[in-house]
Amino acid sequence: MVTILRAMRRTWWCACGRPVPWAWDIWTSHASQHLIDPYFFSHVLHGLIFFAALNLLTKVPTHVKWILATVIEAGWEILENSPIIINRYREGTISLDYFGDSIANSIFDVIACLLGYAFASRVRPLTAIAFFLVVELVLLVTIRDCLTLNVIMLVSPVEAIKEWQSAGVS
Ligand SMILES: [Zn+2]
Numbered sequence: 001m002v003t004i005l006r007a008m009r010r011t012w013w014c015a016c017g018r019p020v021p022w023a024w025d026i027w028t029s030h031a032s033q034h035l036i037d038p039y040f041f042s043h044v045l046h047g048l049i050f051f052a053a054l055n056l057l058t059k060v061p062t063h064v065k066w067i068l069a070t071v072i073e074a075g076w077e078i079l080e081n082s083p084i085i086i087n088r089y090r091e092g093t094i095s096l097d098y099f100g101d102s103i104a105n106s107i108f109d110v111i112a113c114l115l116g117y118a119f120a121s122r123v124r125p126l127t128a129i130a131f132f133l134v135v136e137l138v139l140l141v142t143i144r145d146c147l148t149l150n151v152i153m154l155v156s157p158v159e160a161i162k163e164w165q166s167a168g169v170s
Pocket of ligand 1: 014015016017018023029030033034
């Protein structure tokens with residue numbers, strides 16, 4: 001994934017160069033450029049979804065499912081940083097300053113997904129579902145964005161949602 005992202009001219013780190021591991025304000029150019037930001041948690045939720053989906057493949061050994069989850073998430077990071085998706089985010093969503101993730105951020109997004117996967121594999125389904133809803137709610141309240149909205153805005157942007165999200169820029 002790193003090799004491909006690098007070949008796609010993705011940068012290693014935020015242009016600001018500051019060695020700060022996190023960037024909490026999504027309405028700045030630092031978002032998705034440092035290691036951890038609010039979207040880290042939506043990638044944790046990817047892991048929960050992957051676990052639920054891969055759980056349906058009863059005949060596939062556990063270690064293969066881990067590999068599948070990793071490969072799918074790494075593939076998503078590459079897709080997410082391709083011009084098609086980046087332009088779509090910029091056109092239809094609040095991500096006006098979004099020019100793709102830094103490679104460091106993409107690596108941590110994959111780690112986030114695997115953390116979510118590990119969590120889902122260790123708790124009861126109801127706990128995982130409750131955790132999913134809490135994370136979505138907290139993200140919705142704090143950054144006016146979440147995985148569900150992200151998917152909606154990527155697939156079929158809704159103007160009213162975009163306006164509401166834009167109103168959050170302080
Ligand atoms: Zn920065």
